Amino acid sequence: MHDARLLLDPATDAAAKLRRRGYVLDTDRLGKLVSRRSEVIGQGDQARARSKKAAADVQAAARRGEDITGLREEARQLKVRIGELEEEQREVETELNELLLGIPNLPLDELPDGATEEYAEEVRRWGTPPEFDFEVLDHVDLGERAGFLDLGRATKLSGPRFAVFKNAGARLERALAAFFLDIHTREHGYTEFSLPALVTRQTMTGTGQLPKFEEDLFRTGVAERELFLIPTAEVPLVNLHAGELLQLEDLPLRYTAHTPCFRSEAGSYGRDTRGLIRQHEFSKVELVQFVEAEKSREALEEILTHAEAPLQRLGLAYRVIKLPAGDIGFSAQITYDVEVWMPSQQTYREISSASDTGVFQARRANIRGKGKDGKRGAVATLNASGLPIGRTLVALIEQNQQADGSIVLPEALVPYTGFSKINKDGTIS
Structure with a gap:
């Protein structure tokens, strides 16, 4: 499967190469999927870090004898959000992989032009x-x-x-x-x-x-x-x-x-x-x-x-x-x-x-x-x-x-x- 970053790198000139073999690369869709995947991964990492901190806050408050109802609810909501982000990441990666699996190999420059x-x-x-x-x-x-x-x-x-x-x-x-x-x-x-x-x-x-x-x-x-x-x-x-x-x-x-x-x-x-x-x-x-x-x-x-x-x-x-x-x-x-x-x-x-x-x-x-x-x-x-x-x-x-x-x-x-x-x-x- 292609490396999406290489396909989007102007130095690779992937779109022009693929046009030589009659394939039109949807760089707009590819770019949006790659960006969304990065965003979701980043948001997921942030949510997991916040969840880890929330769990520690709950334990610390409990040791001090404080009311932890609000902290527990915050921790629960963070876990729900992590699950949503992980599901969205799976969906984006599935769509991205399906797109990448359908893109043919890049032809070498030495090949003559033509389709027959x-x-x-x-x-x-x-x-x-x-x-x-x-x-x-x-x-x-x-x-x-x-x-x-x-x-x-x-x-x-x-x-x-x-x-x-x-x-x-x-x-x-x-x-x-x-x-x-x-x-x-x-x-x-x-x-x-x-x-x-x-x-x-x-x-x-x-x-x-x-x-x-x-x-x-x-x-x-x-x-x-x-x-x-x-x-x-x-x-x-x-x-x-x-x-x-x-x-x-x-x-x-x-x-x-x-x-x-x-x-x-x-x-x-x-x-x-x-x-x-x-x-x-x-x-x-x-x-x-x-x-x-x-x-x-x-x-x-x-x-x-x-x-x-x-x-x-x-x-x-x-x-x-x-x-x-x-x-x-x-x-x-x-x-x-x-x-x-x-x-x-x-x-x-x-x-x-x-x-x-x-x-x-x-x-x-x-x-x-x-x-x-x-x-x-x-x-x-x-x-x-x-x-x-x-x-x-x-x-x-x-x-x-x-x-x-x-x-x-x-x-x-x-x-x-x-x-x-x-x-x-x-x-x-």
């Missing part, structure tokens, strides 16, 4: 998009023809935007997850976690999914217990340290997990309705880092290369773009998108986002840092997809389709799948 991807800044490209001298099929046609993708039965089970994989498809999913995790744990130094897919409202609030994006989440509950299905492993990974004091000398911490992810895709109906690009349920390997705040920008460049590494091992052509200020996520202060080439669409599509959230999530989740000297230091969090299984599979089979209808797998993946080729009829070799 067309304003993004291309950083680099890797690989050459394949060219074909035959009719290119999309992943749906390739998968259903070979029998390893069944969208029809998925719809029967759960409705649209779900998928069923079988045989080579199911093995390929499993292989990709293991492949990604091995790269990140063995080469990049990430600690692997197995995590719950259901988390509390407080956990979702810590990473910024709530309260603003509740319509994008799947919520469940048994009796009075409310839980949310995670949209990404970033949520539980970051909140592993919620409410904790981290030792700065232990940073950076690098965490990864392969989990199912659930998204309602509210507002996206009519977009990417065919195939695996936009699903309600998919699986993904996520990367999260905890670093000292002043090192977060440097760490972003590192975590970005970690997200790119599996694509390079698989030989998949992609590009990296820096998103404009109006297109970054709620919790991010800067985001790079990695976009992989999709032959059937003849364009690059997002496969990973690498974001530096600065101290934004750490403040919301109350994650603090302390050095060896005992001094407090700010902790920053970063995240990146490393990678989603479905979208990687889409790019993999589309970029590696052959004229005879088969799909040839990259050599790096063969030890994980146990086969190097999916034939047109679905058999493997």
Whole structure:
């Protein structure tokens, strides 16, 4: 959660920064709430001091044998007033916190202006998009023809935007997850976690999914217990340290997990309705880092290369773009998108986002840092997809389709799948 004082500090220029991402900061309301909170806290402190003195006066008068009726009434009224001020403080702080929780992170000045991807800044490209001298099929046609993708039965089970994989498809999913995790744990130094897919409202609030994006989440509950299905492993990974004091000398911490992810895709109906690009349920390997705040920008460049590494091992052509200020996520202060080439669409599509959230999530989740000297230091969090299984599979089979209808797998993946080729009829070799 933001520090209200920093948002109101002219030196921060928060209102102008937030306008770049399309958010209008109500500085008048914010200022009034901050002032009223300070006033109420001050009045409460004064009332408690007077109450303490009144209690002492009652005791002293009683020892002297004096009539204490008036003094007792004064002490009683002060206690009532203290209760009223404490209730008003709670109300003001609740309103202030609700306002602060809905304010997105401040974008870094280096981001280009604009609210859509067309304003993004291309950083680099890797690989050459394949060219074909035959009719290119999309992943749906390739998968259903070979029998390893069944969208029809998925719809029967759960409705649209779900998928069923079988045989080579199911093995390929499993292989990709293991492949990604091995790269990140063995080469990049990430600690692997197995995590719950259901988390509390407080956990979702810590990473910024709530309260603003509740319509994008799947919520469940048994009796009075409310839980949310995670949209990404970033949520539980970051909140592993919620409410904790981290030792700065232990940073950076690098965490990864392969989990199912659930998204309602509210507002996206009519977009990417065919195939695996936009699903309600998919699986993904996520990367999260905890670093000292002043090192977060440097760490972003590192975590970005970690997200790119599996694509390079698989030989998949992609590009990296820096998103404009109006297109970054709620919790991010800067985001790079990695976009992989999709032959059937003849364009690059997002496969990973690498974001530096600065101290934004750490403040919301109350994650603090302390050095060896005992001094407090700010902790920053970063995240990146490393990678989603479905979208990687889409790019993999589309970029590696052959004229005879088969799909040839990259050599790096063969030890994980146990086969190097999916034939047109679905058999493997």
